[in-house]
Amino acid sequence: MTLLSEKPAAVRPAPTVDPVLSLRDVRIGNPHTGAEIVHGVSLELTPGKVVGVVGESGSGKTLTCRAALGILPANLAVTSGSIEIAGADISTLGSREWTALRGSTISAVFQDPASYLNPSIQVGPQVAEVLRVKKGLKRREARHRAIELLQAVHLRQPELVYSQYPHELSGGMLQRILIAAACAADPQVLIADEATTALDVTVQAEILDLLADLRDSTGLALVVVSHDLAVVAQLCEEVLVMRDGAVVEHGPTSQVLYRPEHDYTRLLIDEHEQYGLHRFVKGKNVPEEQAS
Amino acid sequence: MTAPVLQVSDLDVHYGLRRRRRQALQGVSLDVSAGETVGLIGETGSGKSTLARAVLGLVPSSGGRIVIDGEDVSGYRERQWRRLRRRGVVQYVFQDPLRSLDPDLTIEDSLVEPLLIQGVSRREAVARARTFLDRVHLSADLLPKVPGEISGGQRQRVAVARALVTEPRLIVLDEPVSALDSANRVQVLEILKELRGSGVALVFISHDLGSVAGIADRIAVLYQGELVEVGAAAAVINEPDHPYTRLLVSSAPTLRAASATRAEREELRALLSV
Numbered sequence: 001m002t003l004l005s006e007k008p009a010a011v012r013p014a015p016t017v018d019p020v021l022s023l024r025d026v027r028i029g030n031p032h033t034g035a036e037i038v039h040g041v042s043l044e045l046t047p048g049k050v051v052g053v054v055g056e057s058g059s060g061k062t063l064t065c066r067a068a069l070g071i072l073p074a075n076l077a078v079t080s081g082s083i084e085i086a087g088a089d090i091s092t093l094g095s096r097e098w099t100a101l102r103g104s105t106i107s108a109v110f111q112d113p114a115s116y117l118n119p120s121i122q123v124g125p126q127v128a129e130v131l132r133v134k135k136g137l138k139r140r141e142a143r144h145r146a147i148e149l150l151q152a153v154h155l156r157q158p159e160l161v162y163s164q165y166p167h168e169l170s171g172g173m174l175q176r177i178l179i180a181a182a183c184a185a186d187p188q189v190l191i192a193d194e195a196t197t198a199l200d201v202t203v204q205a206e207i208l209d210l211l212a213d214l215r216d217s218t219g220l221a222l223v224v225v226s227h228d229l230a231v232v233a234q235l236c237e238e239v240l241v242m243r244d245g246a247v248v249e250h251g252p253t254s255q256v257l258y259r260p261e262h263d264y265t266r267l268l269i270d271e272h273e274q275y276g277l278h279r280f281v282k283g284k285n286v287p288e289e290q291a292s
Numbered sequence: 293m294t295a296p297v298l299q300v301s302d303l304d305v306h307y308g309l310r311r312r313r314r315q316a317l318q319g320v321s322l323d324v325s326a327g328e329t330v331g332l333i334g335e336t337g338s339g340k341s342t343l344a345r346a347v348l349g350l351v352p353s354s355g356g357r358i359v360i361d362g363e364d365v366s367g368y369r370e371r372q373w374r375r376l377r378r379r380g381v382v383q384y385v386f387q388d389p390l391r392s393l394d395p396d397l398t399i400e401d402s403l404v405e406p407l408l409i410q411g412v413s414r415r416e417a418v419a420r421a422r423t424f425l426d427r428v429h430l431s432a433d434l435l436p437k438v439p440g441e442i443s444g445g446q447r448q449r450v451a452v453a454r455a456l457v458t459e460p461r462l463i464v465l466d467e468p469v470s471a472l473d474s475a476n477r478v479q480v481l482e483i484l485k486e487l488r489g490s491g492v493a494l495v496f497i498s499h500d501l502g503s504v505a506g507i508a509d510r511i512a513v514l515y516q517g518e519l520v521e522v523g524a525a526a527a528v529i530n531e532p533d534h535p536y537t538r539l540l541v542s543s544a545p546t547l548r549a550a551s552a553t554r555a556e557r558e559e560l561r562a563l564l565s566v
Contacts (some may be wrong), residue, residue, distance in 0.1 A: 056473040156565075171336070200335040200499055202536075205543030206561070209554060227473065230502075230545035271474045272546070275481055275506030 018087065020188040020221050021045040021068060021106065025081035028063050028072065036079065038063050039246045043223075043238075045189060048215055050222040052232030052253070054268065055242035061225045064242075065191050068223075069108055070098050086188060103134050107187035111194040113174035117166045123174075124150070124162030127181045134185035149180040153210055172203035176210065183214060190214070193225040208235055229268045233257060241265050296323040297361055297461045297493040298347065304355035305342050316342040318517045319356070326461070329484070329494040331508030331525065333501055333540070338514040340497045344466045347495070348384055349373035361461045378409055380458025387467035389447035393439045399425075399450050400435040406458050417457075424453040428483050445476025452483060456492075463487075466497045481507050501544045505529055513537045535563045 022044045029036035038060040043051055053061045066072050068083055070090055083090045086105050093101070110116065117126055127149060128142040137145060143162070150158035153176040166174060175195060182190055192211060196204040212235060214220045226232050232239055232253075239256045241249040241264065248262040260266045305317040317339045324330045334340045345351045347358060349368060357366045361381050368376070376382065386392045393402050403421035408414065422432050428449040439447050448468060455463050465484070469477040484494060485507050498504050504511060504525075511528040513521040513536065520534040532538045539560040 201501060201545075202335060202539050202543040202561075204545070205557060208545075209557070228545065234545050267478075268474055271478050272502070275478065275503055 017046045019044045019046050019084070020086050021223070022084045023064070023068065023081070024083075026064065026067060026078055026083055027080045028060070028067055028076055029079045030075050031077050031079055032075070037076065037245050038067075040081065041240070041242070041247055042081075043240060043250075045221045045223065047188060047219040047221050049238070050211075050215060050224060050236045052236030052239045053223065053225045053242060054227065054229050054232050054239060056227055058244070059242040060245040061242050062193055065108065065193050065223065065225055069102065069106060069191065103130060103182075103187060104185040105187055106189045106191070107182040107185070108191040108193060109175065109178045109182050109195045111197050113171060113178045113198075114166055116178055117174065119166050122163050122165055123169065123177050124164075127177060127184060130181050130184040146180075146184070149184055150177065153177070153180045154206070155180075170203075172199050172206065175199065175203075175207055179207070179210065179214075183218075183220070186218070187220070189221045189223065191223045191225070194227070195224075196231060197226065197228075204231070211235060229257075229265075230272055241268070294326060295362060296325045298322070298324040298495065299359040300343075300347065300356070301359075302356035303343070303346060303353055303358065305339070305346050305351060306354045307342075307351075316517055317346070317353075320514075320517075320519050321356075322512055322519060322522065324462070324493045324495055326493055327488055327491045328510070329488060329496055329508050331504030331511045332495060332497045332514060333499065333504050333511060334514035335499065337516075339517045340499075340514055341466055342517075343514070344384070344464045344495065344497055347462075347464055348382060349376070380406055380410060381461050383455035383458065383460040383463045385448070385451045385455050385463065385465045385468045387470050389444065389451040390439060392451050393447060393454070395439050398436050398438055399442070402439075402450065403435075403454050403457055406454070410458065420457055421453075424456045425450075427456065427486075428453045429479065443476075445472055445479065448472060448476065448480055449483065452480065456487075460492060462493045462495070464495045464497070467499070468496070469503050470498065470500065477503065501529070501540055513540070535560050539564060 024042050025040045026038065027036055027040055028038035041064050045051055053064065055061045063072065063076070067078050070093065078091070085101060117123060124143070124146050128146040131137045131142040131145050132139070147158045147162055150161055155161050155173060155176055161169070196207045199207065208231065211222060215222055224232055224235055236253055239251065239253050240247050241256065241262065243264050249256055249260060249265045256265060257269065260269055300320060300322045303317055303320040304315065307314050307316050320343060322330065332340050332343065342351060346353050349365065353366060357364060359365070365376065400418065400421060403424065404414065404417035407417035407420060425432060425434065430446060430449055434442055434446065469480050472480060481503060487494065496504060496508060508525045510523060511525050512519055513528065513534065515534065515536040521528060521532065521537045528537060529541055532541050539557060542557050542560065
């Protein structure tokens with residue numbers, strides 16, 4: 001996993017480290033009608049930190065991510081509050097600056113990996129393209145590095161995969177390729193918006209393990225968005241629970257899980273306790289898995 | 293001891309012809325008794341839905357036997373299947389209620405249709421529809437609406453009510469809660485739990501071990517077209533036997549503890565990839 005970056009393996013950063021992404025009371029709405037959809041989200045991401053955002057469809061979690069990536073739908077805008085990426089206030093960014101920032105500082109993977117790849121181009125060159133555009137690598141170097149990246153996301157036979165088309169690969173493999181492409185230009189922040197939702201549980205666990213690896217080896221900061229509290233609990237140190245556009249709970253994962261304050265959080269936890277594996281494994285008292 | 297409502301023995305299903313022929317199910321045997329909920333779990337492509345479709349007569353089997361409520365349906369032709377379905381002995385609920393309910397029919401029409409086909413009078417049918425709507429905790433106000441006017445969770449409950457009106461012996465539910473958010477998922481699972489008392493046999497298919505664990509008496513694990521493990525829910529989850537089941541259990545995200553270490557998962561993955 002040392003392949004992904006030349007950066008030294010990040011030791012858990014001290015709290016004084018500058019945030020790579022910070023949102024301060026971000027509100028999103030339609031500036032023309034005044035309708036507000038997201039009512040104030042704040043979060044701060046330092047290198048190597050993993051923050052989870054939990055909520056149902058329509059809770060505003062994806063819009064918040066899209067605001068941070070500068071890709072809000074045309075009729076919506078950040079109406080108040082501020083977003084800073086690596087110290088730069090995004091409201092001041094023009095399209096050229098955004099292009100420079102995306103991929104190399106902030107990057108993202110989404111739910112349906114197949115729809116982000118061109119079906120008629122082999123997957124390898126699509127990863128290599130990022131390297132050629134963002135890092136200025138020559139064709140051959142880019143190919144070489146892309147294969148290294150495919151290996152780094154634990155794809156077996158990376159040379160073979162390089163020359164395959166999206167339809168020849170499974171959803172889990174495609175998601176790995178997108179993660180490889182998203183990390184190709186060594187970003188500091190990766191937003192994973194429901195990145196494992198469409199995958200089988202066993203594949204989901206593989207992708208979550210992979211994200212934890214990337215965090216540990218490169219100091220990548222992660223925003224993990226999911227409707228499943230357990231997915232977020234597994235990976236994140238800090239959790240935001242969103243409902244109807246508002247953050248109803250925000251705190252360290254253990255606090256949110258053990259001492260939930262909002263009814264909605266409690267409902268999410270109850271569901272897992274009644275209908276999850278807890279019914280059976282609760283008494284087993286297995287030691288908590290450490291991501292390190 | 294009464295005979296099981298569903299007996300599947302040594303079932304084979306193939307898709308495709310000649311060189312493209314692929315085996316989707318191989319030697320699957322599974323019994324489901326009255327009042328029992330069997331959870332069927334497996335990854336994408338493992339054959340879960342194929343098994344459901346074979347039991348409903350939607351795909352032909354190429355070997356083995358299927359007996360539903362004492363009736364051997366293995367060699368049934370389309371016409372015989374249609375007669376069986378009309379009697380309402382077997383019902384089904386699919387993942388996407390928008391596609392299993394006719395978008396142009398009101399909820400009332402969707403609910404009474406299976407009864408009218410059986411020759412029940414309209415008035416009687418409407419009364420039964422109301423009863424079953426109540427059983428899934430929905431108000432009768434929804435009757436004149438069409439599926440597009442109600443929420444996804446309500447639609448799925450209507451689909452469950454529609455499956456119940458003919459008082460079937462067996463209901464096959466294929467990923468019934470996968471598209472629902474947590475509040476609605478809990479509601480549908482509660483309803484399914486309540487059904488157990490009425491003696492109907494349920495086959496509950498899901499890729500999510502969590503929701504299966506919540507309601508199944510027994511869990512059957514399909515892996516690459518074969519049934520690799522069947523047992524009491526607690527046993528399958530606490531002492532999984534097959535490597536795939538072990539990986540599945542150790543991959544399932546839980547809130548407070550992962551049930552296996554990272555190293556264990558990697559070992560199991562390696563074991564399965566051989």
